Amino acid sequence: MLDFDEAQARLAAAGKPPSISESCPLHQAQGRVLAQTLFATLDLPPADNSAMDGYAIRYADYAEGHRFPVQQRCYAGLAPEALQKSKTIRIFTGSLIPEGADTVVMQEDGEEFGNEFQIHHLPAQGAHVRHQGEDVRTGDQLLAKGTRLGAAELALLASQGYAELGVYSRLKVGILTTGDELIQPGQPRSAEQIYNSNGPMLAGLVNNMGAEIVHVMHAADTEASLDAAFGTLLADCDLVLTVGGVSVGEKDLVKPAIEQFGGTLDMWRVCMKPGKPVALAYANDKPIVCLPGNPASAFAVFTVLVSPLIRGMQGRAQVFPDIQFGRIATDKVLCDKRDEFLRVQACYNAQATLELHAFPKQGSGVISSLPWASGLARIPANIQVGNGDVVPYYDLRHWLV
Ligand SMILES: Nc1nc2c(c(=O)[nH]1)N[C@H]1C(S)=C(S)[C@@H](COP(=O)(O)OP(=O)(O)OC[C@H]3O[C@@H](n4cnc5c(N)ncnc54)[C@H](O)[C@@H]3O)O[C@H]1N2
Numbered sequence: 160m161l162d163f164d165e166a167q168a169r170l171a172a173a174g175k176p177p178s179i180s181e182s183c184p185l186h187q188a189q190g191r192v193l194a195q196t197l198f199a200t201l202d203l204p205p206a207d208n209s210a211m212d213g214y215a216i217r218y219a220d221y222a223e224g225h226r227f228p229v230q231q232r233c234y235a236g237l238a239p240e241a242l243q244k245s246k247t248i249r250i251f252t253g254s255l256i257p258e259g260a261d262t263v264v265m266q267e268d269g270e271e272f273g274n275e276f277q278i279h280h281l282p283a284q285g286a287h288v289r290h291q292g293e294d295v296r297t298g299d300q301l302l303a304k305g306t307r308l309g310a311a312e313l314a315l316l317a318s319q320g321y322a323e324l325g326v327y328s329r330l331k332v333g334i335l336t337t338g339d340e341l342i343q344p345g346q347p348r349s350a351e352q353i354y355n356s357n358g359p360m361l362a363g364l365v366n367n368m369g370a371e372i373v374h375v376m377h378a379a380d381t382e383a384s385l386d387a388a389f390g391t392l393l394a395d396c397d398l399v400l401t402v403g404g405v406s407v408g409e410k411d412l413v414k415p416a417i418e419q420f421g422g423t424l425d426m427w428r429v430c431m432k433p434g435k436p437v438a439l440a441y442a443n444d445k446p447i448v449c450l451p452g453n454p455a456s457a458f459a460v461f462t463v464l465v466s467p468l469i470r471g472m473q474g475r476a477q478v479f480p481d482i483q484f485g486r487i488a489t490d491k492v493l494c495d496k497r498d499e500f501l502r503v504q505a506c507y508n509a510q511a512t513l514e515l516h517a518f519p520k521q522g523s524g525v526i527s528s529l530p531w532a533s534g535l536a537r538i539p540a541n542i543q544v545g546n547g548d549v550v551p552y553y554d555l556r557h558w559l560v
């Protein structure tokens with residue numbers, strides 16, 4: 160059995176980064192990965208402007224009791240006149256600061272009588288002015304190549320006027336479920352059958368990472384069925400994920416089917432629980448990851464082993480999300496021959512310590528643990544871990560995106 164960290168590194172390096180990029184309209188770029196480093200082409204804000212609705216003055220013009228004649232009402236989007244001596248220009252949040260003005264008085268700090276503004280409370284000189292370039296300077300790096308684009312990144316690029324972005328082409332993923340006991344939800348079920356939950360689960364996980372799901376197929380436990388499925392999947396996809404049929408049973412035909420297809424097995428069995436029977440193979444120069452059929456095993460393997468591979472193949476700069484640390488809450492001593500990934504819920508206690516509470520049933524078929532868990536706590540192999548011990552925590556909000 161391969162050591163977990165070694166297996167993780169091996170899988171992360173199993174795929175090639177994308178070689179093809181394309182242009183994508185900004186409004187469709189959510190979830191895509193930048194294929195170019197982008198720089199600021201303008202200062203932000205592009206000019207000094209007001210942070211408040213109020214009155215622009217030249218600070219030096221202020222004198223106790225002075226009433227400033229209102230020279231202009233300059234709404235955001237209008238060009239201000241140059242401020243005349245001892246006058247004020249009525250401005251609004253986002254209005255440009257008139258030439259000659261240096262301070263904005265909030266409208267609540269004064270009163271306008273018959274087109275004259277009297278200040279009741281003088282702010283500090285320079286108050287409420289947002290200065291040109293205080294946010295971003297022309298030439299600053301905005302986002303690095305390999306950044307996945309979310310709402311925040313798109314806001315930054317839109318603020319710079321970018322309408323088209325160079326992004327990598329989307330990774331094409333195919334999913335293959337196996338097992339004669341499985342039927343699709345919606346079909347009538349006989350006693351010996353169960354519903355296929357791994358197909359929708361893996362499709363959801365892949366989709367959440369911004370990859371394209373080309374096929375979600377199901378093969379019967381026969382060589383012919385598996386062979387036909389691999390033919391389609393390898394022709395259409397960059398990465399194939401299979402689930403089930405990878406252990407040691409007589410109907411565990413996935414590995415032989417890959418070899419039959421001309422593929423080669425690169426690794427099989429990792430020292431992790433759940434997930435031990437996971438395999439990595441190559442066919443047509445494409446990686447195939449064979450996930451164990453137990454739903455919680457497939458989920459854990461996807462989280463810690465498959466997601467880094469997908470990020471790498473998407474061209475993302477960060478392949479391994481951060482690992483956090485928390486204190487495990489347990490009433491028994493935990494210890495296994497394999498690195499164990501427990502489905503846990505994490506919460507901060509009053510001492511600001513991350514506490515990790517394990518789902519009471521950790522069997523690898525326990526599907527109800529999946530929507531409950533916020534992450535996986537890693538209990539290292541052959542080490543006794545007790546209540547309050549600090550262990551690595553893989554937060555699903557980071558590991559599944
Ligand atoms: N003698 C041994 N038996 C097993 C070993 C072993 O080392 N020696 N390993 C166990 C471990 S660990 C795991 S994990 C499983 C994995 O086996 P497979 O990957 O071959 O998976 P299957 O046998 O096909 O299925 C396992 C389990 O999961 C259910 N399943 C499969 N696909 C789906 C699906 N799409 N949706 C819902 N549920 C699914 C299947 O019905 C089985 O109950 O092997 C152990 N056995």
Ligand code: MOO
Pocket residue numbers: 431432433434435436451453456523524
């Ligand atoms: O390691 Mo298996 O993945 O126990 O369920």
